[in-house]
Amino acid sequence: MISESVVDLSRLQFAITAMYHFLFVPLTLGLAFLLAIMESVYVMTGKQVYKDMVKFWGKLFGINFALGVTTGLTMEFQFGTNWAYYSHYVGDIFGAPLAIEGLMAFFLESTFIGLFFFGWDRLSKVQHLAVTWLVAIGSNMSALWILIANGWMQNPVGAEFNFETMRMELTDFGALLFNPVAQVKFVHTVSAGYVTGAIFVLAISSYYLLKKRDMAFARRSFAIAAVFGLASTISVILLGDESGYEIGDVQKTKLAAIEAEWETEPAPAAFTLFGLPNQQEQRTDYAVKIPYVMGIIATRSLDKEVTGIKDLIAQHEVRIRNGMLAYGLLEQLRSGTKDAATIAAFNVVKQDLGYGLLLKKYTPAVVDASDEQIRQASLDTIPHVATMFWTFRAMVASGFLMLLLFSLAAWASIKRNAENKPWLLRFALYSLPLPWIAAQTGWIVAEHGRQPWSIAEVLPVHLSASSLTPGDVWGSLAALITFYSVLLVIEMYLMIKFSRLGPSSLHTGRYHFERDSAQALTVSGAQHV
Amino acid sequence: MFDYETLKLIWWVLIGVLLIGFALTDGFDMGAMALMPFVGKTDNERRVAINTIAPHWDGNQVWFITAGGALFAAWPMVYAVAFSGLYWAMLAVLFALFCRPVGFDYRSKLENQQWRSAWDWALFVGGAAPALLFGVAFGNLFLGLPFRLDELLRSTYEGSFFGLLHPFALLAGVVSLSMLSAHGGAWLMLRTDAALHARARIATRLCSLVYLAAFAAAGLWLATGITGMTLVGGIELGGAINPLAKQVSATNAGWMGNYATYPLMRIAPLLGLAGGLIALLGAQLNRGALAFIGSSLAIVGTICTAGFALFPFVFPSSIDPASSLTLWDAASSHKTLGIMLVVVGIFVPLILAYTLWCYTRMWGRLTDQSIEANPHGLY
Numbered sequence: 001m002i003s004e005s006v007v008d009l010s011r012l013q014f015a016i017t018a019m020y021h022f023l024f025v026p027l028t029l030g031l032a033f034l035l036a037i038m039e040s041v042y043v044m045t046g047k048q049v050y051k052d053m054v055k056f057w058g059k060l061f062g063i064n065f066a067l068g069v070t071t072g073l074t075m076e077f078q079f080g081t082n083w084a085y086y087s088h089y090v091g092d093i094f095g096a097p098l099a100i101e102g103l104m105a106f107f108l109e110s111t112f113i114g115l116f117f118f119g120w121d122r123l124s125k126v127q128h129l130a131v132t133w134l135v136a137i138g139s140n141m142s143a144l145w146i147l148i149a150n151g152w153m154q155n156p157v158g159a160e161f162n163f164e165t166m167r168m169e170l171t172d173f174g175a176l177l178f179n180p181v182a183q184v185k186f187v188h189t190v191s192a193g194y195v196t197g198a199i200f201v202l203a204i205s206s207y208y209l210l211k212k213r214d215m216a217f218a219r220r221s222f223a224i225a226a227v228f229g230l231a232s233t234i235s236v237i238l239l240g241d242e243s244g245y246e247i248g249d250v251q252k253t254k255l256a257a258i259e260a261e262w263e264t265e266p267a268p269a270a271f272t273l274f275g276l277p278n279q280q281e282q283r284t285d286y287a288v289k290i291p292y293v294m295g296i297i298a299t300r301s302l303d304k305e306v307t308g309i310k311d312l313i314a315q316h317e318v319r320i321r322n323g324m325l326a327y328g329l330l331e332q333l334r335s336g337t338k339d340a341a342t343i344a345a346f347n348v349v350k351q352d353l354g355y356g357l358l359l360k361k362y363t364p365a366v367v368d369a370s371d372e373q374i375r376q377a378s379l380d381t382i383p384h385v386a387t388m389f390w391t392f393r394a395m396v397a398s399g400f401l402m403l404l405l406f407s408l409a410a411w412a413s414i415k416r417n418a419e420n421k422p423w424l425l426r427f428a429l430y431s432l433p434l435p436w437i438a439a440q441t442g443w444i445v446a447e448h449g450r451q452p453w454s455i456a457e458v459l460p461v462h463l464s465a466s467s468l469t470p471g472d473v474w475g476s477l478a479a480l481i482t483f484y485s486v487l488l489v490i491e492m493y494l495m496i497k498f499s500r501l502g503p504s505s506l507h508t509g510r511y512h513f514e515r516d517s518a519q520a521l522t523v524s525g526a527q528h529v
Numbered sequence: 530m531f532d533y534e535t536l537k538l539i540w541w542v543l544i545g546v547l548l549i550g551f552a553l554t555d556g557f558d559m560g561a562m563a564l565m566p567f568v569g570k571t572d573n574e575r576r577v578a579i580n581t582i583a584p585h586w587d588g589n590q591v592w593f594i595t596a597g598g599a600l601f602a603a604w605p606m607v608y609a610v611a612f613s614g615l616y617w618a619m620l621a622v623l624f625a626l627f628c629r630p631v632g633f634d635y636r637s638k639l640e641n642q643q644w645r646s647a648w649d650w651a652l653f654v655g656g657a658a659p660a661l662l663f664g665v666a667f668g669n670l671f672l673g674l675p676f677r678l679d680e681l682l683r684s685t686y687e688g689s690f691f692g693l694l695h696p697f698a699l700l701a702g703v704v705s706l707s708m709l710s711a712h713g714g715a716w717l718m719l720r721t722d723a724a725l726h727a728r729a730r731i732a733t734r735l736c737s738l739v740y741l742a743a744f745a746a747a748g749l750w751l752a753t754g755i756t757g758m759t760l761v762g763g764i765e766l767g768g769a770i771n772p773l774a775k776q777v778s779a780t781n782a783g784w785m786g787n788y789a790t791y792p793l794m795r796i797a798p799l800l801g802l803a804g805g806l807i808a809l810l811g812a813q814l815n816r817g818a819l820a821f822i823g824s825s826l827a828i829v830g831t832i833c834t835a836g837f838a839l840f841p842f843v844f845p846s847s848i849d850p851a852s853s854l855t856l857w858d859a860a861s862s863h864k865t866l867g868i869m870l871v872v873v874g875i876f877v878p879l880i881l882a883y884t885l886w887c888y889t890r891m892w893g894r895l896t897d898q899s900i901e902a903n904p905h906g907l908y
Contacts, residue, residue, distance in 0.1 A: 066634035069587065070627045076597050080612025081619050085683050087612075091605020092861045096869060099602035102595030103876040110591045111884055114584030115891070118907070122890050162862075164769040166682045167605075169862040334680060466613035467685045476620055483624060487631060494638055507905045 004361075009473035010082045010465045013480065015447070017074050019440055020484055024068035026439050029143060029190055030197020030232070031061045032136035035116075036129075037224060043129045052510070053221055054132070055120075056503045057201060062117060063494050067487060069110075074480070076102075082473070086454050086464035092169045093159045093176060094149055101145035109138030143190050151182025154446070155248035156455050161350055163333045163343075168458060180247055184239065185446075191235040192442065195402060196435035198229025202409060203432040204499050206425035209418065213512040217503050222418055226409035233403045240399075249312075250456035253381065254449035256309045257388040259294055260284040264308035269294045277385040282310060309382055317378040322349045323356025324374075327366040354458040361462050383451045391441040391448070398438035405431050534767035534857075536866040540603045541843070541856040543873060545836050547599055551592035552709070552828045554884075557821075558586040560713020560736075562629075562656025563706070566649050568717065568728035573897045575649055576637060576907065580900070581720040583633060583908040584891045588884060590629070602869050606682070606772065606859040607844050614676050614686035618662055618693055625658035637908050656713070657706065664705025667835055668698030668747075671755055671784055673847030678772060687848060697750055703743045708831060711736035711808050712824035718817030722894050726817075733820050734812035740827060741805040748798060748834075757784030757838070758845055764857050772858040777850035784838040794837040801830030 035054050042050035076098070079087050087095075112134045119128055152159075158175030159168045170176065202225040208218035255261075260277040261269065262284065271293035275284040294306065329346040330353065358380060359366045362373040369377070405427055412418035418425065450456060454464040498505050504513035531539065561582055569575035582589075601608040612619050628651035636648035672695055675688040714733030718726055756779055763775040788794055804826030811820025839845070844854040860866060900907060 062634050063638075066630040069590075069630040073594070073623055073626055076594050077612055077619060077623060079601065080597075080608045081616055082613070084609040084613035087601065087609035088606055088682055088684075091601055091608060092865050095598065095600075095602030095605055095608070095861070096865055096872075099595065099598035099869060100872055102591060102598040103872060103880065106591045106594055107588060107876070107880045107884075111585075111588030111880070111887055113587055115887055118580075118584040119890060120906070162769070164771065165862075170865045170868075173864070173868050466609075466616070467683065468613065468616060472616055476616070479620070479624070483627065487627070490631070490635065494635060498638075505905075 003470060004462070005470045006468055006473055007462045007465045009470060009477060010468075011461065013082060013473060013477045014078060016477070017071065017078065017480060017484075018447075019443065020488075021068070021071040021075055022439060022443060023436060023488075024064050024071065025143075026189075026193035026196035026435065027064045027200055028061070028068050028139050029193025030195065031057060031064070031200065032132075032139045032197075033194060034197050034201055034224065034228060035061060036132045036136045037228065038221075039129050039132045041224075043125050048510075049217055049220060052217065052503050052506060052508065055506050056217075057221070058116065059498060059505060060200075060204075060495065063491060063498065065113065067491050070487065071484070081476075082466050082468070083454070083464050084466035086459065088167060089459055089464070090156075090159075090168045090455055092167060093152060093156075096170070096173075097145045097149040097152075097176070101142050101149075105138050105140075105142035105145060107138075109135055109142060112138065140190055143193070144186050147186045147189055148177060148179065148182045150446075151179045151185050152176055153453075153455050154185075154251060154450060155179055155181040156458050161353060161458075163330055163346065163350075166334070168455070181251065187239045188236060191232050191239060192435065192439055194232035195229055195236055196439065198225045198232055198406070199402065199428075199431060199435050201225035202229060202405075203429045206418075206428040207499070208502055210422060210425045210429070212419075214502050214504075215419065217511070219419065222409070223413040226406060226413045226418075229402070230406040230410045233399070233406050237399055237403060248456060249315075250450060250453060252307055253309075253312050254383070254388065254445070255306060256312060257383050257385045257449060258392045258445065259306070260287075260385050260389045261294075261306060261308045262310055264305055264311050267303050267305045268292045269306045272389075275389070277389050279382075279385050309385070313378050313382060316355065316381040317374060319352045319355040320358060320374050320377050322352035323354065324359065324367050324369060325349045325356075326353040327356040327359075331367075351457075354453070354455070354460070357463055358452065358460050360460070380452045383449050388445060388449055391444040395438045395441040395445065398434045398441075402431065402434050402438070405434075530867050531870075532767055533863040533866075536863065536870065537766070537856055537860045539870060540860060540866055541836075541840075543870070544596070544599060544603060544843075545832065546877075547592060547596040549829055549832050551589075551596050552832060553712075553825055554589035554592055555586070556660075556709045556828060557712045557716035557824075558582045558589050558629075559656040559660045560709040560711065561716050562652045562713070563660060563710050564713055564717065564729065564732050565656070566653050568714075568725055568732055569649075570724070570728075572642075572645060573900050574725045575645075576900045577721050577725055577895045577897065578717060579633065579636070579652070580895055580907050581717065585888065586629065586633065588887070590626075593626075599869070599873075603861055603866060604843065604854075604856075604859045605861060606770075607854050610676055610678075610684040610686075610854060611844055613684065614674055614688070615666060615693070616686075617690035618666060621690075622659050622662050625655050625662075628652060628655035633908050637904075657710075660709040661702045661706045664702035665693060665698045667705065668701025669693050669695070670835070670839060670843075670845060671701075671751060671757065672697060673758075673845040673850075673853070675848045676846050676852060677849035678852045680773070682772070684852075697747070697755065700743060700747050700750065704740060704747055704831065707736045707739040707743055708805075708824070708827055711740055711805075712821070712828060715808060715811065715817060715820035715824045718812070718815075719821055720817075720894055722896050730812050730815060733824075734809060737805050737809040737812060737820075737823070737827075741802065741809070744798075744801055744805065744827075744831065751838070752783035752785055755783055757781035757786065758842060758850055758853060759786060760841060760855060764855070766857050770858050770860060770862075772854060773851060775851060775855070775858065777853055779850060787837055787840050791837075797830050797833035797837050799830070801827050801834055804828070804830050 035058055038050055039054045112131045115131045116135050157179050158172035160171045162169045201221050205218040205222040208214050259272055262282045270289040270291045273288045273290055275287035277284045326349040332342055356366055358377040359369045363369050408424055452460050454461045504511040565578045569578045632648045632652040636645055676684050676686045678684050711733050714729050714736055717729035758777050758779055759781045761776040761778050804823050807823030808820045811823050841855045841857055842853055843856055846852040
């Protein structure tokens with residue numbers, strides 16, 4: 001057995017590297033589309049200011065993109081380095097979308113991004129526009145494939161356990177592609193990316209408007225971001241992936257944990273606006289509830305129940321006992337007893353094998369688990385409720401704040417008076433962290449909510465890790481945190497520097513710091529390029 | 530559709546194709562950056578070297594990412610055992626590669642000399658270290674790696690990073706580094722002029738010579754000093770995957786068995802040597818295109834030489850020969866291999882087509898003047 005500390009450290013490493021990667025990904029997703037929209041306007045109107053917008057926001061896009069690529073490398077190889085048993089156990093299914101992501105999306109995005117930056121003088125206007133759109137489409141397709149992979153972890157459809165190869169194998173590729181959980185995740189995640197791109201452009205444009213410089217440039221950027229952002233925010237909220245939470249047992253468990261719903265309530269369930277979940281006592285203290293709302297959000301109906309945590313635990317205990325049978329039969333099959341009766345008996349209970357594997361944490365032999373160990377394992381099937389409860393509410397609160405911001409900003413753009421509303425511009429500027437808060441807490445809900453599974457109902461996290469030593473993972477974790485932190489500081493430095501400089505950094509001679517020669521010398525002089 | 534056995538063989542070829550694609554494209558990025566601090570004396574010269582690959586390196590790097598993804602999809606067991614076993618080697622490669630995206634994009638954004646010089650050395654590491662480490666890893670395949678599989682097919686690795694630094698593996702590292710540096714040198718000869726071009730020519734000549742010597746020496750060492758494995762039996766080529774069922778004997782002197790059984794395979798090492806000589810000749814005659822063709826042939830020849838010698842093994846174990854992974858028993862299911870073949874069949878030709886279009890669009894020699902004409906737009 002691999003030690004618990006290797007599992008915990010590997011989890012921490014994966015969480016940190018994935019969350020770090022996702023600082024850059026949503027901005028890439030959103031900015032890529034904004035660049036494509038801006039350039040489309042340029043090609044249609046022929047106005048130079050739109051080309052300058054593409055080039056300037058493209059410069060910031062590049063600074064962000066570099067770290068997205070850097071941190072993405074880790075993700076592609078980390079399943080193998082730190083989750084070797086996972087890779088063996090589900091690689092037959094999980095590997096395919098990752099490989100397809102490379103072939104279909106990364107190649108497209110990464111091949112054309114070079115032409116986006118360096119092809120301005122070598123391509124016709126329309127060719128360059130096509131290149132920009134291909135970059136945007138490529139980055140969105142990569143989101144599609146990685147979310148198909150992730151959706152399968154949450155709701156593993158189209159696959160079956162094969163005792164001869166001791167792994168899960170693909171049975172239905174279509175089911176993997178059209179996994180409903182993956183679909184809602186994709187729409188929700190890319191929309192969140194568009195919101196991130198929109199807030200980024202909106203906030204920085206507001207800064208220029210507040211400083212009263214490069215007004216024509218900033219006003220147009222503000223308007224495009226406001227409209228694009230409003231549409232995207234509405235899409236994120238309406239297509240929140242809570243709608244995927246009625247499919248599959250682990251998704252249901254997540255939902256119950258998000259709402260801290262201990263008992264199954266009559267439909268439609270109430271939404272707990274506030275409360276202090278107490279996992280020990282299995283109750284929520286000081287709960288403030290809004291009737292009906294949760295039932296409608298979660299099940300999109302008035303008559304479907306949302307199963308409570310206590311009932312889920314009871315269901316899971318039954319499945320764990322079935323899983324013990326499955327594990328015992330698997331051992332017989334692996335040791336060579338492959339008669340039809342054993343295979344038939346195994347097939348009856350094999351969908352609960354994963355639940356049996358939950359006991360490996362307590363007893364390596366599984367079949368000899370005591371009642372107390374079974375009870376403990378069934379309690380393990382519920383993620384930490386308070387974490388789920390609060391991260392979800394942080395995400396939703398950020399979402400609604402952004403909806404308010406974009407509504408006001410879009411209205412001001414229509415009225416053409418945003419620059420006369422310093423309070424709105426400040427609101428936009430200080431809202432810059434919101435999409436990142438929403439995205440990070442959203443991923444905590446999705447992935448912490450998957451615990452204790454790496455593949456829902458199939459493979460527990462504590463079996464998935466590589467046979468490494470704690471020293472190995474401590475070392476890599478320390479090295480990654482150090483290296484990533486240094487890179488983040490450098491990235492933020494460049495990002496802030498070029499954001500402050502604005503379109504003057506293009507050296508076209510048309511913008512603020514270049515026209516005011518005194519300032520040009522001090523701010524955009526020799527040290528800036 | 531193909532039967533399982535044929536598909537497994539096709540995927541052995543495809544993994545090879547992806548590795549060769551990676552070495553041919555990202556190979557000159559890595560080689561050019563390994564040479565950059567030495568062939569570029571002035572800031573402009575270094576920027577010229579960087580900007581020859583600026584529009585392409587990211588697309589080229591996807592060959593590496595996709596090879597990783599394809600390994601995961603087609604040979605999940607190899608992906609799992611190799612990357613977890615070679616933990617620190619893999620991390621070293623990753624950390625070196627981290628230097629590239631940021632190095633390229635950030636280096637010329639500030640004019641500070643120390644800033645630029647620091648990034649130049651980061652780009653050097655990002656080019657040279659992976660080129661060296663890939664070779665060391667390949668060398669270790671011939672020596673076998675200390676891992677075993679238990680009855681639930683969980684792998685345990687019993688070696689360390691320093692255990693990988695066997696002299697033969699280091700020699701394989703030299704083969705890889707010199708080969709890719711020659712490739713990068715030839716690329717710079719093609720795409721630059723003046724002093725930078727002249728120094729790239731010297732570097733290409735030197736690296737081709739080192740490559741030829743190291744490649745020949747590695748072959749001799751292998752033939753005389755290293756014992757390989759033979760698959761004896763216990764494997765159903767078209768059956769369900771079970772790595773532990775086979776019997777393996779350690780009797781394949783110098784991994785030369787395949788070259789005796791299939792004489793046609795000898796083309797690969799000959800191609801490697803011929804490629805090295807053509808690269809040398811190209812440098813001698815100051816013909817960049819010829820040198821680049823030579824270094825490309827050397828890459829194809831070298832990777833095929835290694836693959837053919839090991840066949841059907843892909844990841845041999847030194848402590849438990851039966852745990853060794855072969856293309857027959859480390860593969861994905863019949864269905865997955867079939868689907869992935871269709872995907873590759875559709876997308877690889879498309880990728881080659883649009884990649885080629887991008888190269889033709891950006892083709893031409895870069896000079897000091899190109900940098901001075903566009904100091905803020907270029908890397």
